[in-house]
Each structure stands twice: as C-alpha cells, then as structure tokens.
Amino acid sequence: MERFFTLWQEKNFYNSLFLTIGRTFLCFVLSFAFGIVLAVVANMSKPCEKFLSPIVSVLRAAPTVAVIYILYAFMPAKKMAIVVGFLIGFPILYSQFVTALSEVDKNLVTMAKIYKVPILRRIFGIYVPSILPTVFDASRATLSLTLKVVIAAEILTLVPLSLGGKIQSAYSSFEIAYLLAWTLLAIVVSFVLEIMVSVIKKAVVRWK
Amino acid sequence: MKLNNISVKYGDKTVYDNFSLEIPKGITCILGASGCGKTTLLNVIARALPFSGKVDAQSVSYIFQSPTLIPSMTVEKNVEYVLKEQIKDKKKRKKIVFDILDKVGLEKEKKNFPGELSGGMAQRVALARAFCYPSDCLLMDEPFKGLDVTLKKNILSLFLSLYRQNNRDVVFVTHDIDEAILLADNIFVLTNNAVLGTFNCNIPQEERTVTSLSDIKEQIYALL
Numbered sequence: 001m002e003r004f005f006t007l008w009q010e011k012n013f014y015n016s017l018f019l020t021i022g023r024t025f026l027c028f029v030l031s032f033a034f035g036i037v038l039a040v041v042a043n044m045s046k047p048c049e050k051f052l053s054p055i056v057s058v059l060r061a062a063p064t065v066a067v068i069y070i071l072y073a074f075m076p077a078k079k080m081a082i083v084v085g086f087l088i089g090f091p092i093l094y095s096q097f098v099t100a101l102s103e104v105d106k107n108l109v110t111m112a113k114i115y116k117v118p119i120l121r122r123i124f125g126i127y128v129p130s131i132l133p134t135v136f137d138a139s140r141a142t143l144s145l146t147l148k149v150v151i152a153a154e155i156l157t158l159v160p161l162s163l164g165g166k167i168q169s170a171y172s173s174f175e176i177a178y179l180l181a182w183t184l185l186a187i188v189v190s191f192v193l194e195i196m197v198s199v200i201k202k203a204v205v206r207w208k
Numbered sequence: 209m210k211l212n213n214i215s216v217k218y219g220d221k222t223v224y225d226n227f228s229l230e231i232p233k234g235i236t237c238i239l240g241a242s243g244c245g246k247t248t249l250l251n252v253i254a255r256a257l258p259f260s261g262k263v264d265a266q267s268v269s270y271i272f273q274s275p276t277l278i279p280s281m282t283v284e285k286n287v288e289y290v291l292k293e294q295i296k297d298k299k300k301r302k303k304i305v306f307d308i309l310d311k312v313g314l315e316k317e318k319k320n321f322p323g324e325l326s327g328g329m330a331q332r333v334a335l336a337r338a339f340c341y342p343s344d345c346l347l348m349d350e351p352f353k354g355l356d357v358t359l360k361k362n363i364l365s366l367f368l369s370l371y372r373q374n375n376r377d378v379v380f381v382t383h384d385i386d387e388a389i390l391l392a393d394n395i396f397v398l399t400n401n402a403v404l405g406t407f408n409c410n411i412p413q414e415e416r417t418v419t420s421l422s423d424i425k426e427q428i429y430a431l432l
Contacts, residue, residue, distance in 0.1 A: 107276045114254045114270045115290035115341060125289060129280030207280045207321040 003181035012161055020154065020163040021189065023078075024147045027085030031142065034086075035093030036135075042094075043101040052094070059091040068153050077157035081164070084153045089146045093138055100134035101127070133208060136201035143197060144190045151186055163189075209253070209345060209377065214261035216248055223248050224259070227401050231379055235371070237392035238381040241432060244398050246381035250347045253379065269338040271348040275330035277322040284309065284318040287337045294342050308340040311373070312366060328359045332366065339370045348380035352387060364391065368413055385428050389421040397431045404431045 007013060042049035067087060071080045104127055112122045154164020155171075163186050170178035209231040216224040223245045238246050251257045254268050269290075277286045287305045295301040309315050312332040322330055331351065338346055351367075352360050368391070371378065382388055388395050395407040407424050409416070418425065 105276075107272055107274065108278060110251075110256050111270065111272065111276045112290075114256055114268065116267070116293060117290065118293060121289075121292065125281070126278060129278070132280075205280075207323060 003177040004184050007181050007185060010166075015161045016163055016166050017185070017189070019161050020147075020150060023081050023154075023162070024085065024143070024150050024193075027082050027089055027146045027150060028139070028143050030082075030086045031089030031093050031146070032139065034090050035097050039094055039097030039101055042098050049098070056091045056094055059087055060095075062087070064088060064149055064152065065156065068156050072157055077154075077159045080157055081150045081153035081159060081162070085146045085150045088149045089142045092142050092145070096134055096138035097131065100131035104130040129207075133201070133205050136197055136205065140194050140197040140201075143193045147186070147190050147193065209379075210262075210264045211249075211252065212262040212264075214249075214252055214259055214263070216245075216252060216257065216259045222401075224252070224401055226261075229396070229403065231377070231396075232394050233377055234393035235378040235380070235391055237388040237395045238379065238398055239385065239388050239395055239428065239432075240381075240383065240398035242383060244400055246383075246398060247349050249398070250349050250379065250381055253345070254347055265345050267341075267343045268345045268347050269341040269343040271334050271338045271346070271351045273350045273353055275322070275327075275334040277330055277333055279322050282319050282321055283314055283325070283333050286322065286333055287340060290337055290341050304340050308336040311370065312336045328355065328363065331355070331363055335363070335367060335370060339374045343376065345377045345379060348378065350382050350384075351380065352382075352384075367391075385425055386418050388428075389418065389424055390416050395424070395428070397428055 038048075038052060042052055064084070068080070068084050071083055075083065108126050108130075109122065112126055117125065151162075151164040151167065153159075154162040155168045156164075158168055159165045163182060167179060167182045167186070170176075170182055211227065211229045211231070214224045214227045214229075215222070229249075238249060240246050248257070250270075252259045252261075253263055253265050254270050255263070256270075277283075278289065281289060284305055287308065288301060291301050291304065295304065306315065306318070309318050312335060314329060314332055314336065317325065317329060322333070325333070334351070338348075352363060355363060364387075380391070389409060391413060393409060395409070397404040397407075405427070407428065409421060409424065411420060
C-alpha cells in the first residue's frame with residue numbers, strides 16, 4: 001500500500017498512466033463507432049447481419065494472447081495494443097447494439113409512422129432513447145475489459161511508457177511491491193472508468 | 209370512408225382478397241372473432257402495412273391496445289411529439305397539449321414519465337394524443353381491453369366526452385359485444401374477408417344500456 005501511494009512520484013508516472021488510458025479510450029471509441037454503425041446496417045439489412053455474424057463470432061472466440069502474438073509480428077507494439085483492444089471490444093459492443101436495436105418497441109415505430117413523424121425525429125425520439133440503457137451498460141463493461149486487454153498487450157509487447165510496461169518491468173526485476181502497486185492502480189483506473197459511465201448514465205437515462 | 213378492393217397477404221396467408229367496405233360517419237365498430245383480420249383492417253386504413261387497393265382516409269390518429277407511449281418522454285412531450293410537424297407554432301402547440309391534458313385530468317402529471325403512471329393514466333395520455341392530433345378519423349384497436357370494470361367505465365365516458373368535443377369519425381375494433389353496442393353508431397360483424405352483418409344503433413350513447421339493445425346483441429351472437 002505504501003508503494004501504491006508513492007507511485008505518483010515515479011519517473012514517467014503520469015505519461016505511463018495517461019498513455020494507457022488514452023490507448024484504452026481510442027480502442028473504445030473505435031469499437032463503439034464501428035459497433036454502432038455496423039449494428040445499424042445489420043438491423044436494416046438481413047444479408048449484412050448474416051455476413052457480419054460469423055466474423056463477429058470468430059473475433060469473439062479468438063484467444064486474446066494468441067491475437068496479441070499474431071499481431072506483434074505485423075505491427076509496432078504501441079499500435080498493436082490499440083488494435084487488440086479494438087478486436088476484443090468491437091464484437092461485444094456490436095452484439096449488444098444489434099440486440100438493443102432488435103428490441104426497440106415496434107408499436108412505437110408504427111405509432112410514429114401513422115402520426116407522420118419524420119424519420120430523423122423517429123431516430124432521436126424512439127431508437128436512440130430505446131438503446132441508450134444498453135449502450136451505457138455495454139460501454140461500462142467493455143471499457144474495463146478494453147483497459148485489461150490493452151494492459152495485457154502492453155505487458156506482452158513491452159511498451160515502455162505504459163501501465164503494462166511498468167507492470168512488466170516490476171515483474172522482471174522481482175519487485176513484488178511495485179508489481180502489486182501498479183496492478184492496484186490498474187484496478188483503480190478501471191473502477192473509476194466504470195463509475196464515470198454509471199454517473200453519465202444516471203444523468204442521461206432519467207426515465208428508468 | 210371507402211375501402212376499395214383491398215388485398216393483404218402475410219407471407220402465403222391471404223387475409224383480405226379484393227375486400228371492399230364503406231364505413232359511415234360517426235362511431236363504427238368492427239366486431240369479429242380473434243384472427244379474422246380486424247386489426248389488419250385498421251392497419252390498412254392507417255397505411256401501417258403493405259396492401260393493394262384504395263383507401264380514401266386522409267390523416268388518421270390511432271389508439272393501440274397498449275398505450276404505446278415513449279418511455280423516455282414525459283406525458284407532455286409524448287403528446288407534443290406527434291404534433292410537431294402538424295403545428296409549427298410552439299406556443300400554439302403547447303396550448304393544445306395543456307388543454308387536452310387538462311381535459312383528460314392529467315395536467316398535474318404532465319412532467320411524469322410513462323413508467324410513473326398507472327395503466328388507466330397511460331391510456332388517458334394515449335386518448336389525449338389521439339384526440340389532439342388533427343386527423344379526419346380516429347382508429348382504435350381494442351383500446352379498453354385489459355382494463356378493470358371501473359377503469360373501463362371511466363375511460364369510456366372520457367372517450368365519449370372527448371369525442372363530442374372533438375368530433376371526427378371513429379373506427380374501433382373489439383371482440384366485446386357490450387363495448388360495441390354501448391359505443392358504436394354502426395357495427396360491422398366481420399369474418400374472414402367478408403362482412404357477416406351490419407347493425408345500426410340509433411339510441412344516443414348516454415341512454416344506452418346493454419339490456420336496451422339486447423335484441424341487437426342476440427342477433428350479433430347468432431352471427432358469431
């Protein structure tokens with residue numbers, strides 16, 4: 001615990017912490033953007049959904065560490081952490097968004113159509129609020145998972161300025177106190193990210 | 209309102225084949241057994257499903273079996289949602305919404321979300337939304353189904369009061385004969401792709417009782 005509270009005095013502490021958080025956010029934003037766009041496409045077109053379904057299943061089933069090692073052969077370590085995070089986060093978000101879109105109340109959509117509500121107001125009045133609770137719940141879980149995967153990729157590929165890199169160097173030099181302190185920091189960051197999403201959800205989804 | 213040569217198919221199943229019907233003014237009830245195509249007929253009039261043929265209804269408002277309110281919008285916003293394209297002036301629109309909510313006794317609940325309302329309140333919001341929408345015809349798909357007796361009586365009398373203040377043609381479907389004879393001016397008994405019988409109730413709604421129209425009830429029973 002003492003090590004944990006003095007970690008901030010370490011050289012490159014903030015660079016390591018914020019670069020890992022930055023990579024996590026970048027992965028998450030990419031996963032989210034691809035997930036929502038492709039889920040909308042899949043919801044509108046059955047052939048597209050059938051085409052994407054096996055790809056997403058393969059991505060979901062692929063062992064994380066194996067993906068890290070395979071990608072390590074093709075790209076620099078820093079970029080690789082982002083790509084791995086995306087490959088893990090995207091299928092989860094995509095599947096959740098597809099399910100949420102399929103569960104939008106069809107009667108509400110019919111009602112809007114009968115009352116001649118324009119398509120944009122149907123999207124923002126019915127579709128978006130209907131999927132928002134799922135979007136937040138999926139985001140909360142995926143953000144934590146993405147952080148874990150990014151750190152794992154950083155550990156395995158020895159990214160110097162990163163949480164994973166710090167954990168790796170603590171492990172290499174058998175400094176167990178440091179190892180535990182950096183691990184605890186990763187848990188705290190994950191916890192803070194989850195709380196952040198929960199707070200935003202509470203502010204936005206006021207009707208639940 | 210006229211329906212001419214209506215044909216509707218669900219996959220291989222033909223629900224209507226060159227079906228025509230002239231619906232008179234006033235409150236019309238489409239009565240029939242489950243699965244005979246009552247709701248499909250309403251959806252054809254509302255143009256809510258693909259069909260061939262001609263329907264001469266212009267704009268319609270619709271009350272579903274369930275209140276069909278948007279959970280993320282307050283009562284006030286739910287009613288206003290359908291009016292935005294029809295009434296561009298915000299002040300005028302707000303006034304219409306407040307007036308109708310006042311009429312259905314929900315002015316205090318205007319900031320509530322649908323999840324905070326009882327079943328009866330939610331159905332009153334659906335009535336308010338349908339009656340404030342500037343339509344030629346109001347369609348209702350078993351709107352009183354699932355309500356308990358007291359609530360049903362209150363909603364029926366609220367419906368009649370709104371109908372008298374906002375006069376327009378009403379077409380509603382039900383399989384409840386009592387509901388049909390208490391409300392409708394005209395009753396069509398429907399079976400698959402055909403009208404089995406037509407009944408006219410000339411007595412004003414407020415004077416009607418199930419016993420005063422027992423002869424019509426018996427004739428309808430005989431047809432079903």
